[in-house]
Amino acid sequence: MLNFLSYLPDLARGLTITLILMLISTFAGLALAILMTIGSRSERYVLRKGIALFVFFIRGTPLLVQLFLIYYGAGQFEWIRNSSLWIILREPMACAIIALTINSACYTTILLQGAINSVPKNEVAACEAMGMSKWLALRRIIFPRAFRIALPAYSNEVVMILKGTSLASTITLLDLMGVIQQLIAQTYQTVQFYVLAGVIYLLFNAIITTIFNILFKWGAIPNR
């Protein structure tokens, strides 16, 4: 039987990287998504179209391609390698975070746009009637309402980010999946280690679901 305890330090290192990837890309992705949602409601045609095109591109292509495009693709250009950007783009960790952030931001933007469209029209009209500025209405009424509407779908999106972090192992990053691959190469205990990885990913999932359940309760509107 396999003694998992002796591999605990390696697994812990992998877990840490998965966790860091996950946390940074979730929060950065959400922030970027909010910016993009606001941008897509702007009066500037170019900005609106630009964001729509970007979202279309990211949602229509696999995360793996985006990851390779950023990590391997950036090195093709002399000017990038000579610029200070290269310090970031040569690091697999940074590339994975960038790819995951952009990816989740685009999916979340669509969620938020849908949620904003389903905010009851009379509430938006009420804001206008109260003389709220557009920005104030967005901040105080529309966004809080839209977040509540989008929350169940957003919990799925966060699970998608968790699953996406496993692709980071393809650009030489030793996240949980990468460490598991390495341990399999060392020990030839293929099935046991994949099952272990599966259990850990499911545990992560359970934690995310629990957090969102707490958020649901916390964000629920009373007397409804």
Added chain:
Amino acid sequence: MQINGFILQILLGTVVTIKLACCAALFGMGVGLIGALLESIPIRWLRYTAASIIFIIRGLPELLILFFIYFGLATLFSKLFHHYVDISAFAAGVAALGLIFGAYAAQVFRGAFLAIDRGQVEAANAMGFTGWQRFTRVQMPQAWRHALPGLGNLWLVLLKDTAIVTLVGLTDMMNQAKMAASTTHQPFTFYLIAAIIYLVITSVSQKIIHIFTLQANRYIH
């Protein structure tokens, strides 16, 4: 230009990618239907088993499921049969992506079957339809209409997930792009080409799904 030759290779790879996606979708539909059936059966242990398998598949990264089937099952079978068993990358891809598709499709089908008016099933029973006739003539055509939008989304997700099968060595579009990228030292160009082909496939799919939806809803006003 050297690029032209590589583009031909990538297009040949595209055929493999589309084949893989179609096979996985067909397999996944079967898995999804069986999953939906098992989840609505009154036998408790069967229902719970099906539900937990679906829950596990939905919670695991696609990469892990693929590697488990390609590397894990191969080792498991090799030990079981005492000689080396090799699973082809294509078969592993179809199995992994089909299972993932099926796990999500089960939910879609369940919802679609629940959306059918109970009277329809009762009428079919009253007319003396056999279970199979009821299923193929009454339930399936109506459930199809409800399931189509969900299945369409799953198909788009599946198309994008096919990219990971290149990691177990299938010479699909992504693999050809990777090869072209490493020989020419132009990774950005070739990964961008791959991305654009994925974009074209998903866009065309969306159009086809739209036509299917119109077709399925032609009697609904």
